[in-house]
Amino acid sequence: MNKDLLTIQADRPDIITSEIEAIHFYRKMDTKATVEEMIAGKYVLVEEYYSNGLEVLSELKKKLLRKYKDKSFQGQRDYRSAFREASHRLLLKVKDNKLLVKKAPTIGWLELLYTDVSEFYVSFPDVQGMNSSWQWYQKGIEVKTLDIKLHPFYGTYFPTRFDHLKLFDKWLKKYEGSKQQVIEIGVGSGVLSFQLIQNGFENIFATDTNKNAIIGVAQESKRLGYEENIRLNHGDLFENCDIKADLIVFNPPWLLAKHKLEEGIDKAIYFEEELFPRFFEEALKHLNPEGKIVLIFSNLAQVVDEESTHPIIEELRNNNRFRKELHLRRDVRASSKRTKRTDSRENEKVELWVLAPKK
Ligand SMILES: C[S@@+](CC[C@H](N)C(=O)[O-])C[C@H]1O[C@@H](n2cnc3c(N)ncnc32)[C@H](O)[C@@H]1O
Known part of the structure; x- marks a missing residue:
């Protein structure tokens, strides 16, 4: 550490x-x-x-x-x-x-x-x-894709639905590139970094703006015996990041903020306008030539408001930096099989995007 x-x-x-x-x-x-x-x-x-x-x-x-x-x-x-x-x-x-x-x-x-x-x-x-x-x-959250329980630290975002983790797992199982070096932005409860480690990725630089997330993942990595594989950092996006990676993984906040963001959970859910442009600009500098960006996202903003823009589509459309290599989607299931969805979230899909730098 x-x-x-x-x-x-x-x-x-x-x-x-x-x-x-x-x-x-x-x-x-x-x-x-x-x-x-x-x-x-x-x-x-x-x-x-x-x-x-x-x-x-x-x-x-x-x-x-x-x-x-x-x-x-x-x-x-x-x-x-x-x-x-x-x-x-x-x-x-x-x-x-x-x-x-x-x-x-x-x-x-x-x-x-x-x-x-x-x-x-x-x-x-x-x-x-x-x-x-x-x-x-205390009770922990059972994550089936990991076969472990997570114990999220106070003030940290943790998953309560698992469709995006299944999508990521599916992609990880098929991945054939280098597994040497990964950067995870917004590590949260550590769930994606732990999935990466369980799938053979060796060195992960994991970072978050939320201090509690970093403290929590430090404890969890120790408990799970993953300390050797994960280097933790507290900072904004690629702040203090001195490496280039084969993969940059980011499950960002999914909704554009219309208010001033507070530290902590707020920043796990809402993003400021500048977050994605800043992310893509920096990501380009931190990728190996064959490296890829994996983003987990959702159409939630569009479901709630048809007019809202999609920051990944915007990036691909407006800038000549990345090309889309893959776009997977999966329906979000209701939290309980017995509850029939009547809310607007019934059209919700989680998305996994793989982008590669344009050569
Ligand atoms: C949706 S949560 C994802 C957490 C975890 N990776 C997961 O998949 O469950 C987004 C995370 O990104 C972090 N975050 C938001 N803005 C950030 C920034 N500018 N730099 C680093 N982390 C950020 C949040 O604090 C939060 O932990």
Whole structure:
């Protein structure tokens, strides 16, 4: 592992370590009045039972839904932003890195992400986020194409549907080129790098802008015995990348952002306009003469909005840098066989693109 990675600090929810002035919320208190105070800017500290916090949040939701009736995209966005702001004033106390209230879930992240502090306040929604992440981390996600379970680190994107992994697996099994050197941009939970290693690829330079992804993949590579094969880097696209590769693999975010991106999961889902042009320009410099780019993508943006452009097709059309060598598509299946798809995602397809530099 790169030496700098030993000092990398995980992103974690903000906490309050000083004493605060807050309304102490006990069962049977007036929830409506408490919620009014929260909306007006006061902190509320959940006392006694974890479920008391759930009660306050549910009242807050009701109250804001009555206020934000506009069902348009912007109206819903305003509602979410108001909910986000007020709900983060609902706090829980942590002592000895555990939640102090009764019947609260045990969340290992309160210890693992906060080794420097043991007593603090943290917002209820952040606790809910950590709780759900902790359950995934502990239970693991079974990935059939890998025959292993992944344990995704807090704040890291991980696959919940597997069609794109099957497509990648199918392509890997047929690949006949050099397996010496790969660059994976946006390693996330490590799933594609692990598929590459299991298919005989030797050296992978794997990078991500999300620090937690890098910490998580470092742990997972160690657990799975893949440390020798993978060199991790925290950075934007090809930042710090000093090699040329036989393959550059990227499963990028699939939707064009219409908002300012936040660090973390947001950047796994949405991309800024400049991401693809920057990627293609840099990729060209990091490919061996016979090298190829493998991109995993989806028509999701087109399914949602027919007018939206496809950044890979745009690249092929507008620039004279790459030629399309292969384009595979596969239907995205519903998460459960029993749920019949009625949503717009029923036309969704995942895509695998192989591009080679023009000579
Ligand atoms: C859709 S996720 C894919 C993760 C994983 N490779 C997989 O297939 O499940 C996209 C990943 O790209 C990362 N990413 C987004 N923009 C990036 C950039 N400019 N440079 C490096 N990584 C980036 C995100 O943080 C995220 O981990």
